Amino acid sequence: GDSVTQMEGPVTLSEEAFLTINCTYTATGYPSLFWYVQYPGEGLQLLLKATKADDKGSNKGFEATYRKETTSFHLEKGSVQVSDSAVYFCALSTSGGSNYKLTFGKGTLLTVNP
Amino acid sequence: GAVVSQHPSWVICKSGTSVKIECRSLDFQATTMFWYRQFPKQSLMLMATSNEGSKATYEQGVEKDKFLINHASLTLSTLTVTSAHPEDSSFYICSAPKVDTQYFGPGTRLTVL
Numbered sequence: 001g002d003s004v005t006q007m008e009g010p011v012t013l014s015e016e017a018f019l020t021i022n023c024t025y026t027a028t029g030y031p032s033l034f035w036y037v038q039y040p041g042e043g044l045q046l047l048l049k050a051t052k053a054d055d056k057g058s059n060k061g062f063e064a065t066y067r068k069e070t071t072s073f074h075l076e077k078g079s080v081q082v083s084d085s086a087v088y089f090c091a092l093s094t095s096g097g098s099n100y101k102l103t104f105g106k107g108t109l110l111t112v113n114p
Numbered sequence: 115g116a117v118v119s120q121h122p123s124w125v126i127c128k129s130g131t132s133v134k135i136e137c138r139s140l141d142f143q144a145t146t147m148f149w150y151r152q153f154p155k156q157s158l159m160l161m162a163t164s165n166e167g168s169k170a171t172y173e174q175g176v177e178k179d180k181f182l183i184n185h186a187s188l189t190l191s192t193l194t195v196t197s198a199h200p201e202d203s204s205f206y207i208c209s210a211p212k213v214d215t216q217y218f219g220p221g222t223r224l225t226v227l
């Protein structure tokens with residue numbers, strides 16, 4: 001079945017440090033890939049997505065590139081801020097349309113210190 | 115964006131009682147909603163797909179009679195945990211799709227004593 005593996009945290013960085021959170025997947029067919037973020041006390045929010053190989057998703061300074069050859073979708077940010085402290089989830093979907101199911105990784109807790 | 119709410123945000127109940135959790139799409143209609151369960155330090159696990167006007171579709175291993183789902187309108191789905199036991203204690207999250215994006219509720223923390 002489909003699965004997502006992401007690096008386990010917690011990850012602790014100083015402000016302005018470079019961030020990488022690794023994510024690899026196993027899926028049948030050609031999945032869409034997502035990064036969701038969960039800030040303390042809030043629901044999951046879509047951070048970025050990519051729907052086909054070599055697509056790059058980007059938002060709020062975060063980027064991730066859909067690498068089919070390595071089945072990866074690593075999340076990066078060049079300079080993190082304290083406000084980026086949250087739990088980050090990598091996810092995939094192999095269903096189409098609006099009725100699609102998401103398979104999530106375990107989540108990575110990021111803490112950014114001033 | 116779009117907003118999905120859940121109520122209550124947390125609930126504590128005695129073993130053997132039933133608890134109802136509501137999931138509402140506030141500014142859009144959703145014929146389908148999803149219910150997830152999240153254990154501490156673990157991933158979100160899809161429990162079931164809630165379908166407006168028809169029966170829910172449960173994932174393998176999820177007890178249908180234990181977790182009753184009703185999707186009575188285009189903006190409301192409810193999850194009822196029947197005869198709750200301590201092992202049902204968890205964080206329950208719903209989501210609803212709008213166009214090609216899933217929008218998540220803030221979650222409900224259930225504690226069964």
